[in-house]
Amino acid sequence: xxxxxxxxxxxxxxxxxxxxxxxxxxxxxxxxxxxxxxxxxxxxxxxxxxxxxxxxxxxxxxxxxxxxxxxxxxxxxxxxxxxxxxxxxxxxxxxxxxxxxxxxxxxxxxxxxxxx
Amino acid sequence: xxxxxxxxxxxxxxxxxxxxxxxxxxxxxxxxxxxxxxxxxxxxxxxxxxxxxxxxxxxxxxxxxxxxxxxxxxxxxxxxxxxxxxxxxxxxxxxxxxxxxxxxxxxxxxxxxxxx
Numbered sequence: 696x697x698x699x700x701x702x703x704x705x706x707x708x709x710x711x712x713x714x715x716x717x718x719x720x721x722x723x724x725x726x727x728x729x730x731x732x733x734x735x736x737x738x739x740x741x742x743x744x745x746x747x748x749x750x751x752x753x754x755x756x757x758x759x760x761x762x763x764x765x766x767x768x769x770x771x772x773x774x775x776x777x778x779x780x781x782x783x784x785x786x787x788x789x790x791x792x793x794x795x796x797x798x799x800x801x802x803x804x805x806x807x808x809x810x811x
Numbered sequence: 812x813x814x815x816x817x818x819x820x821x822x823x824x825x826x827x828x829x830x831x832x833x834x835x836x837x838x839x840x841x842x843x844x845x846x847x848x849x850x851x852x853x854x855x856x857x858x859x860x861x862x863x864x865x866x867x868x869x870x871x872x873x874x875x876x877x878x879x880x881x882x883x884x885x886x887x888x889x890x891x892x893x894x895x896x897x898x899x900x901x902x903x904x905x906x907x908x909x910x911x912x913x914x915x916x917x918x919x920x921x922x923x924x925x926x927x
Contacts, residue, residue, distance in 0.1 A: 728913065734852075740901060740918035747913070784852060790914075796867040797842060797908040799916060801854040 697722040699789050701802035708777045709810050715762075716772045716805045718787030726792040729763070729770045730799070735783040743785070746770065748792070774807075782809040814838050817902050817919035824892055825927055832887045832922045834902030842866075842908040843885035844916065845877060848899040857900075860885055861908045889924075897926045 698721045708714035720729070731743040746754045746763050753761050758778075762771045774781055787802040815836045824830050836843060844867075845857040859867040863879040874890045889896060902919040906912070 732918075738899065738921045738923075740903075740921075742915060742917075745913065745915070786854065792910050794910050795861075795908050796859050797844075797905055797910070797914050797916070798856050798859065798867055798869075799846075799854075800856075804852050804854075 697724070697727075697789050697791065697800050699787050699800055699802035701785075701787055701805050703805045704803070705806045705808070707808045707810060708774070708781075710779060711776055713773060713775045714777055714807065716774075716785050716787075716807065718770045718772070718802055720768050720770065720787070720789050720802075722768070722789065722791075724791055724793050728790045728792060729761075730788040730790070731759070731761070731770075731772045732786045732788060732801075733781075733783045734786065734804070735780075740786075744772065777809050779809050779811060782807055813919075815902055815904055815917050815919040817900075817922050819922060820920065821923050821925075823925045823927065826892055826894060828892050829888070829890045830892060830924070831889070832900055832902075832924070834885045834887070834919060836883055836902075836904040836917070838904055838917065840904040840906050840917075841882055842905045842914075843879065843882070844903040844905075845885065845887050846901040846903060846918075848901060848921070850898070854901070858885075858887075859908060866908055892924075892926045894926050897924055899923050 788799045899921045903916040905914045
């Protein structure tokens with residue numbers, strides 16, 4: 696079974712600075728997708744960024760980028776120019792590209808606090 | 812217009828009662844899901860349905876019975892509620908459950924269930 700580990704329960708960043716959230720995963724599959732979801736206090740789960748395992752290029756979405764290291768099974772999220780609205784819980788998630796069902800396997804989450 | 816909507820947003824009930832949570836998506840998706848987020852914020856899939864057919868049942872007690880009257884709706888009925896059922900329940904949907912495509916999951920705002 697696949698597992699996702701987020702080793703940082705909580706992180707803090709000063710407004711306008713950069714922060715990196717860590718995620719590692721364990722799988723024996725060669726093809727899969729990885730995601731970062733954001734959950735603000737409103738509870739809504741919002742997709743931040745996604746990465747396909749067979750793509751070597753790291754995904755970017757505006758201020759959000761990932762460092763995907765397939766051999767190390769690492770998928771970290773970098774947030775540049777942090778804003779107060781980035782404060783939320785961030786979840787890393789894994790989805791197999793080989794099984795039907797489309798199941799997302801989540802990490803335990805990292806709370807990100809942004810200081811003004 | 813909300814893409815994935817759940818009702819109610821909050822549900823407070825006594826142990827032993829039966830309750831239902833409703834979910835509707837207007838995205839034209841074929842696949843819908845229920846996830847449970849426990850008090851430690853850990854998210855885990857419960858069920859997935861593709862075009863009204865059950866695809867995933869993650870060893871959920873049979874007190875939980877999902878029902879999909881059509882592909883736009885996936886309701887969750889819970890019998891004989893227990894204290895441990897207190898959690899936030901999220902509905903989600905995706906285009907389909909095909910493993911080889913990106914298949915982004917879009918989440919509802921969650922239903923906070925409190926069992927007293």
